[in-house]
Amino acid sequence: MRNVKMVITWIFLATVAFLGGCATTQDVLILDREMNRLQSQVNTLQKENQREKETTNRELAASRSGWKNELNTEIKKLQTDLLFRIEKNESEIRILTTGLDEYKDFAKRPSKDVERVREDVILRTRVLEERGKILEEKNRAKEERTKALEEKIRAMEERLKGMEGRVDWVASKQAEAEKAAIATKEVTPEAKGPATGMGELYKDAYETFQRGDTEGARKKFEAFLKQYPNTDLSDNAQFWIGEAYYGKKDFEKAILEYEKVIVKYPEGDKVPAALLKQAFAFLELGDKTNGRNLLRRTIERYPQSEQAEIAKKRLEAIK
Structure with a gap:
């Protein structure tokens, strides 16, 4: 514009x-x-x-x-x-009206009914309170039992550690005894040649075991027993065959070989050790019943032996 x-x-x-x-x-x-x-x-x-x-x-x-x-x-x-x-207000009005009607009906009841209802409520409240107290006491008792069990478990673990050390000590003592037995075996002049051969065979098998070649040692001990089935070293050789299987965790075969020590050489000095290790093998397989029985047999038959002391501690640990 x-x-x-x-x-x-x-x-x-x-x-x-x-x-x-x-x-x-x-x-x-x-x-x-x-x-x-x-x-x-x-x-x-x-x-x-x-x-x-x-x-x-x-x-x-x-x-x-x-x-x-x-x-x-x-x-x-x-x-x-x-x-x-x-709609919401109408719904609330209906609810309030219903509640009011119920209250009016309740108010019309005799005072005895009201009192009875009140007493019933009080009684139920007391019952619930008592139940709560009982549950609290049970929980406290469970906690105390749990603590006691934990202490027992710790004690058992300590005992097991001690037993492991004891077993190692016994094994070392047995090894020393084996060496001493080989070194101090005396033979008559007439049997000197064969006895020397027997000692050398046993010594070779034992040294093989000490080097950790359990399979090779087992074969050598078996060869020794075929040649010398009834000598002072035969029960030892049979025991170490069981030890070879035990070291490989072939516990079933170990049990059978230990049994041969007990049956074939009942007067031999390896029977207590065979019984003890047989019990250990059963426990390793999860058979606590046979394990306990063999531990008790070790204690009963050889109460003064080192194996009996070890068996007592192991029994306490598996209870």
Whole structure:
């Protein structure tokens, strides 16, 4: 609109100038061209104004439509919320009314009934309290028993450690005794040759065992027994065959080989050790019944032996 006013002003000034002076033909032509140019600008400005007006009208119409939709949506939400609140209030009123009716019915009952109900509630509360106390006492007793068991387990572990050390000590003593027996065996001059061969065979097998070659030692001890089945060293050889299987954790075969020591050489000095190790093998297999029985037999038959002391400690540990 401002541009239109400026164009009109220019036209007015040009007309005044034309009328107020002596205009030539050239001035008239110039003025005519200027008038045409200004008229063209006016037309262009009018078209732009019309387009802007139409655009503005469309935007206003769209805005009005959007506002109407938003208002309708908001109104629907308010209506829904209002209905929900009304239904909720009605539900609460019904609940309160029902509770009030029940209370009225309860109030109409004789006072004795009310008192009886109250006493029943008190009695049940006391019963629950007593049960709670009993449960607490039981829990405390369980905790004390658990602590006692934990202490026993720790004591048993300490005993087992001591027993393991004792077994190692006994094994070392047995090894020393074996070496001493080999070194001090005396033979008559007539039997010197064969006895020396027997001692060498036994010594070789025993040293093989000491080096950790249990399989090789077992074969050598078996060869020794085939050649010398009834000598002072035969029960020892049979015992070490059982030890070879025990070291390989083949406990079933170890039990059978220890049994041969007990049956074939009942007067031999390896019987207590065979009984003890047989018990250990059964325990390793999880057979506590036979394990306990053999430990007791070791104690009963050889009460003064080192194996009996070890058996006593092991019995206490597996109770």
